[in-house]
Amino acid sequence: MNNFTYWNPTKIYFGEGQIASLKDEIPAGARVLITYGGGSIKKNGIFDQVTAALEGITFFEFGGIEPNPHYETCIKAVEFAKQENIDFMLAVGGGSVIDATKFIAAATKYEGNPWDIMTTFGGAVTGAVTVGCVLTLAATGSEMNPTSVVTRAETQDKLFFNSDYVRPKFSILDPKTTYSLPPRQVGNGVVDSFVHVLEQYVTYPANAKVQDRFAEGLLSTILEDGPKALSEPENYDVRANLMWSATQALNGLLATGVPGDWATHLIGQVITGFYGLDHGQTLAVILPAVWQYKIEQKKQKLIQYGQRVWHIQETDPDTIATQAIERTREFFETMGVQTKLSDYGLDAKIIPNVVAKLKEYNFTQLGENADITPDDVAKILELAL
Amino acid sequence: MNNFTYWNPTKIYFGEGQIASLKDEIPAGARVLITYGGGSIKKNGIFDQVTAALEGITFFEFGGIEPNPHYETCIKAVEFAKQENIDFMLAVGGGSVIDATKFIAAATKYEGNPWDIMTTFGGAVTGAVTVGCVLTLAATGSEMNPTSVVTRAETQDKLFFNSDYVRPKFSILDPKTTYSLPPRQVGNGVVDSFVHVLEQYVTYPANAKVQDRFAEGLLSTILEDGPKALSEPENYDVRANLMWSATQALNGLLATGVPGDWATHLIGQVITGFYGLDHGQTLAVILPAVWQYKIEQKKQKLIQYGQRVWHIQETDPDTIATQAIERTREFFETMGVQTKLSDYGLDAKIIPNVVAKLKEYNFTQLGENADITPDDVAKILELAL
Numbered sequence: 001m002n003n004f005t006y007w008n009p010t011k012i013y014f015g016e017g018q019i020a021s022l023k024d025e026i027p028a029g030a031r032v033l034i035t036y037g038g039g040s041i042k043k044n045g046i047f048d049q050v051t052a053a054l055e056g057i058t059f060f061e062f063g064g065i066e067p068n069p070h071y072e073t074c075i076k077a078v079e080f081a082k083q084e085n086i087d088f089m090l091a092v093g094g095g096s097v098i099d100a101t102k103f104i105a106a107a108t109k110y111e112g113n114p115w116d117i118m119t120t121f122g123g124a125v126t127g128a129v130t131v132g133c134v135l136t137l138a139a140t141g142s143e144m145n146p147t148s149v150v151t152r153a154e155t156q157d158k159l160f161f162n163s164d165y166v167r168p169k170f171s172i173l174d175p176k177t178t179y180s181l182p183p184r185q186v187g188n189g190v191v192d193s194f195v196h197v198l199e200q201y202v203t204y205p206a207n208a209k210v211q212d213r214f215a216e217g218l219l220s221t222i223l224e225d226g227p228k229a230l231s232e233p234e235n236y237d238v239r240a241n242l243m244w245s246a247t248q249a250l251n252g253l254l255a256t257g258v259p260g261d262w263a264t265h266l267i268g269q270v271i272t273g274f275y276g277l278d279h280g281q282t283l284a285v286i287l288p289a290v291w292q293y294k295i296e297q298k299k300q301k302l303i304q305y306g307q308r309v310w311h312i313q314e315t316d317p318d319t320i321a322t323q324a325i326e327r328t329r330e331f332f333e334t335m336g337v338q339t340k341l342s343d344y345g346l347d348a349k350i351i352p353n354v355v356a357k358l359k360e361y362n363f364t365q366l367g368e369n370a371d372i373t374p375d376d377v378a379k380i381l382e383l384a385l
Numbered sequence: 386m387n388n389f390t391y392w393n394p395t396k397i398y399f400g401e402g403q404i405a406s407l408k409d410e411i412p413a414g415a416r417v418l419i420t421y422g423g424g425s426i427k428k429n430g431i432f433d434q435v436t437a438a439l440e441g442i443t444f445f446e447f448g449g450i451e452p453n454p455h456y457e458t459c460i461k462a463v464e465f466a467k468q469e470n471i472d473f474m475l476a477v478g479g480g481s482v483i484d485a486t487k488f489i490a491a492a493t494k495y496e497g498n499p500w501d502i503m504t505t506f507g508g509a510v511t512g513a514v515t516v517g518c519v520l521t522l523a524a525t526g527s528e529m530n531p532t533s534v535v536t537r538a539e540t541q542d543k544l545f546f547n548s549d550y551v552r553p554k555f556s557i558l559d560p561k562t563t564y565s566l567p568p569r570q571v572g573n574g575v576v577d578s579f580v581h582v583l584e585q586y587v588t589y590p591a592n593a594k595v596q597d598r599f600a601e602g603l604l605s606t607i608l609e610d611g612p613k614a615l616s617e618p619e620n621y622d623v624r625a626n627l628m629w630s631a632t633q634a635l636n637g638l639l640a641t642g643v644p645g646d647w648a649t650h651l652i653g654q655v656i657t658g659f660y661g662l663d664h665g666q667t668l669a670v671i672l673p674a675v676w677q678y679k680i681e682q683k684k685q686k687l688i689q690y691g692q693r694v695w696h697i698q699e700t701d702p703d704t705i706a707t708q709a710i711e712r713t714r715e716f717f718e719t720m721g722v723q724t725k726l727s728d729y730g731l732d733a734k735i736i737p738n739v740v741a742k743l744k745e746y747n748f749t750q751l752g753e754n755a756d757i758t759p760d761d762v763a764k765i766l767e768l769a770l
Contacts, residue, residue, distance in 0.1 A: 001625040003400025008393070014642065015388025207622040209606040210629045217598025225594065237592040240386040244595045244642070257399065257629070 001208045001257040008252050010144045011170040014244065016236070018172050019046070019134055022053035022090075025170045026132065030088040032059040033081055035101045037093045039063055041136065044180045050092055050134060060084055062104075065093070068272055068279065069100035071152040075114060077104045081129065091133045091168075094185070095140025095149075095192075098133050102148035102166035105129040109165075118150060122161035133171040138178060138243040139189030139280075141196060141250025143171035151273055158273035159361070173247065175239035183230055187335040188280025190226035193246035194219065194331070195283040199261045200254040202291065202301045203368035208257045212304070215254050218245045219309045226335055263290050263366035267377055270357045277344055284332035284339045289384035290367075291325045293376065297369060341384050351381045386593045386642040393637055395529045396555040399629065401621070403557050404431070404519055407438035407475075410555045411517065415473040417444040418466055420486045422478045424448055426521065429565045435477055435519060445469055447489075450478070453657055453664065454485035456537040460499060462489045466514065476518045476553075479570070480525025480534075480577075483518050487533035487551035490514040494550075503535060507546035518556040523563060523628040524574030524665070526581060526635025528556035536658055543658035544746070558632065560624035568615055572720040573665025575611035578631035579604065579716070580668040584646045585639040587676065587686045588753035593642045597689070600639050603630045604694045611720055648675050648751035652762055655742045662729055669717035669724045674769035675752075676710045678761065682754060726769050736766045 013021045026032060034050065041047040051059070062077045081089070081104060091101035105128040107114040116124040135143045142148065146167045151158040181189075201215035222245050228238040248254070267290075268282030277285075291298060299321050306312040306324030314320050329339045338344065355374045358364065366372035372380070398406045411417060419435065426432040436444070447462045466474070466489060476486035490513040492499040501509040520528045527533065531552045536543040566574075586600035607630050613623045633639070652675075653667030662670075676683060684706050691697040691709030699705050714724045723729065740759045743749065751757035757765075 001400070001622060001629070003403060005396065005398055005406075007396040011390065011392040012641075013390055015386070018388060021390075207626070208629075209610065209626045210602060210633060213602025213605060214599055217595060217602055220598060221594040237386060240642075241592070241594045244386070244593075248595060256397075257625075 001206055002259070004256045006252055006256050008144060010168045012144065012247070013170065013172045015240075016174055016176050018174050019049040020053050021172060022050065022132075022134070026054065026057055026088055026090070028057065030057060031084060031086050032057055032088045032090055033077070033084070033086040034059055034061050034090045034092055035065060035077065035097055035104065036061070036063045037065045037067075037097050040180070041092055044177075046092065046134070046136060046177050050090070060086065065097050065100045067096050068149075068151045068158065069096045069103075071103075071115065071118070071150050072154065074100050074103045074107065074150060078107045078114065081108045087129060089129050089131050091131060092136065094135070094137030094189070095142045098135070098142040098168070099140070099148040099150060101131055102128070102142070103150050103161070105131045106163060106166055115152070117161050118152075118157075118159040120161070121159075122163040125161070125163040125165050128163065128165035131166055131168050133168045134177070135171055135173050135243070136177040137181060137185060137189055138239070138246035139192045141193070141247055143168055143173065144247050144251040149269065156273045158269040160269070173243050175236055175243050178239050178243065179234050183336055184278070186229050186233075187337045188278050189246065190222060190229065190242065190335045191280040191284050191332050191337045193242070193249045194222050194226070195264060195287055196249040197222075197254060198287065198328075199264060200258060202298055202305055203259045203261050204297065205300050206258045211254055211256060211258050214248070216305075216308045218249055218254075219305075221245050223309065223331065226331075230336070259368040261290070261368045263372050266363050266366055267354065267358070267380070270354050271350070274353055274357070275344070275346060275350065280337055281344060284337040285341055285344075285384050286380070288325055288329045288339060289380045292383050293380045294367065294372075295321055295325070341381070348382065348385060351378050354381060386591055387644070389641045391637055391641050393529060393552075395553045397529065397632070398555065398557045400625075401559055401561050403559050404434040405438050406557060407435065407517075407519070411439065411442055411473055411475070413442065415442060416469060416471050417442055417473045417475055418462070418469070418471040419444055419446050419475045419477055420450060420462065420482055420489065421446070421448045422450045422452075422482050425565070426477055429562075431477060431519065431521060431562055435475070444475075445471065450482050450485045452481045453534075453536045453543060454481045454488075456500065456503070456535050457539065459485050459488050459492065459535060463492045463499065466493045472514060474514050474516050476516060477521065479520070479522030479574075480527045483520070483527040483553070484525070484533040484535060486516055487513070487527070488535050488546070490516045491548060491551050500537070502546050503537075503542075503544040505546070506544070507548040510546070510548040510550050513548065513550035516551055516553050518553045519562070520556055520558050520628070521562040522566060522570060522574055523624070523631035524577040526578070526632055528553060528558065529632050529636040534654065541658045543654040545654070558628050560621055560628050563624050563628065564619050568721055569663070571614050571618075572722045573663050574631065575607060575614065575627065575720045576665040576669050576717050576722050578627070578634045579607050579611070580649060580672055581634040582607075582639060583672065583713075584649060585643060587683055587690055588644045588646050589682065590685050591643045596639055596641060596643050599633070601690075601693045603634055603639075604690075606630050608694065608716065611716075615721070644753040646675070646753045648757050651748050651751055652739065652743070652765065655739050656735070659738055659742070660729070660731060660735065665722055666729065669722040670726055670729075670769050671765070673710055673714045673724060674765045677768050678765045679752065679757075680706055680710070726766070733767065733770060736763050739766060
């Protein structure tokens with residue numbers, strides 16, 4: 001096991017009716033900015049639950065945060081927050097709303113050019129307005145981590161930043177808020193959380209037995225309950241298990257003491273930045289291709305994954321590894337998320353653009369062994385056509 | 386899954402050499418009290434590593450904290466801490482030292498009779514000196530939770546308290562610090578962490594798949610690596626896996642959304658208070674007896690445990706449940722911890738004393754169903770003779 005530091009101070013309120021706990025967490029005199037996305041929270045009763053809990057507290061609204069939230073939108077919220085002296089930000093939504101709110105919270109306290117926050121991957125952040133979350137989609141894990149991904153529409157740059165200043169003070173996870181999600185968002189969320197686990201697990205062995213088994217436990221749970229979220233959208237336990245899985249998948253716990261891959265996420269982010277695919281779609285396309293390309297280096301963990309998660313009974317190591325990749329791809333398809341670039345109308349013409357953007361970001365040594373170069377990415381994309 | 390709140394702000398530094406991180410966590414002007422036990426840390430180099438990291442910081446020492454730490458000893462430390470205006474307490478040891486330090490930290494800031502802290506189970510605590518830990522034994526989980534167990538030697542009362550004020554600010558977990566532990570402490574530690582998991586897992590089904598699988602992952606890891614800690618005491622990965630398992634076993638994560646039993650711990654604490662058995666010894670004796678007595682209520686989870694952790698291939702449910710209990714008992718024996726009261730020279734004469742003490746504490750409705758009465762405890766103890 002590698003040395004590590006682990007710290008996660010976000011408080012979680014989990015379960016039906018927990019939105020009422022907002023009253024215990026937001027200071028009475030706060031000036032709160034409620035941030036949200038396309039407005040579904042105004043139709044499904046979540047906004048009403050939030051405002052009921054905030055009775056007596058001054059709040060403002062900023063809606064219209066898009067999936068893969070735009071820097072340009074966030075900047076408008078920053079201006080509004082400064083103008084209204086906002087001192088608490090309450091993100092009500094999924095990962096996009098939370099990610100955007102983290103950026104807005106940091107940028108509101110930042111004196112220089114806000115884009116610095118992204119180009120320094122968070123290094124420039126010196127403070128942030130306090131953030132709290134009401135989660136409405138099990139997917140990104142943003143509700144319990146210091147990470148945010150923001151897209152600059154103008155330049156098609158999709159970048160991430162990390163800062164302890166933007167860790168949510170609390171997050172409220174009520175599984176019922178996810179009952180009314182469209183199947184596409186459910187599928188993308190399941191793929192996203194599943195891939196979060198895999199990027200921290202299918203690398204090379206580090207003899208970290210707890211982390212491996214926690215990863216396998218999350219994968220097995222998502223496998224079992226992911227399809228049920230599509231077929232039984234109002235099954236509380238299914239939604240609860242998926243919601244807690246997604247949070248645990250990317251709150252730092254699985255990363256303790258083990259290598260991380262993250263090639264799939266970084267390549268996928270560039271594709272979303274250019275071509276607008278959903279985040280989950282890019283992961284479903286790229287992950288199997290990365291694995292196929294790196295099958296020799298990842299073989300030991302692919303076999304462990306195939307045996308423990310998929311219960312593959314074969315004895316030949318290569319067969320187990322290959323079947324593990326194929327089952328994973330099939331699972332994504334089962335969740336309604338296609339796994340080839342051609343499924344999204346993309347072809348080999350995208351390869352130079354993606355490779356050039358990765359070079360521009362200096363993302364030239366990807367993967368757990370830092371050995372995936374831009375040339376390798378081109379070959380991976382060919383496998384994903 | 387039940388509703389829950391989860392919050393755990395303790396920062397973990399894990400791995401070889403991490404004791405040097407103390408310099409990042411203790412304020413330069415602090416007046417630090419280093420607390421420790423029988424003095425092994427002065428022989429095995431740990432004390433030297435700690436003081437090297439504290440260079441330039443004013444520190445004092447308070448040693449001699451016993452296993453099942455005595456209230457009377459803690460009170461001496463409280464007097465010393467007040468006299469020297471201590472504003473940081475650094476526990477260097479296992480669960481006993483950390484538990485004692487939590488009590489000392491709370492009592493130093495408490496105006497009334499310090500025993501109130503125990504009789505209110507922590508409700509009386511209104512503040513505490515900041516606590517940090519250097520862990521030297523994988524067992525209790527105290528390094529990442531708000532709980533402390535203290536024994537009043539004068540009255541043979543062994544009680545616990547909980548307070549967020551005494552959560553360690555940080556804990557340093559260097560697996561190498563456990564290399565020189567005597568086998569008896571290793572065995573007790575393995576039993577303690579194993580039983581912590583079981584008390585939160587072998588109850589009744591709550592359809593909490595993540596929590597169940599995390600529990601099974603810890604149990605499987607402790608099963609595999611516990612015996613190796615005896616046979617290969619300087620195997621780093623073995624010590625690391627056990628250390629991280631023990632911390633995860635009782636940091637609140639497994640308890641989220643599920644019922645807890647804790648009858649074994651509460652009965653065991655009374656036995657230690659009266660008869661001085663090691664904590665791990667009492668657990669190894671009582672747990673199998675509780676399970677045998679409650680086999681019908683616990684059958685579903687015993688079967689899940691038997692199949693997933695012990696890989697029992699039987700098909701008859703009763704056989705699986707019975708074998709799961711027997712294998713658990715055998716595992717404790719493998720770790721060198723005996724599982725019958727008679728192994729420790731105790732007989733049926735202890736039963737009235739234990740039952741009377743539980744009544745005195747109002748611990749009259751134990752277990753996940755709150756249906757284990759003092760009469761039931763008498764029958765459980767008969768099964769443990």
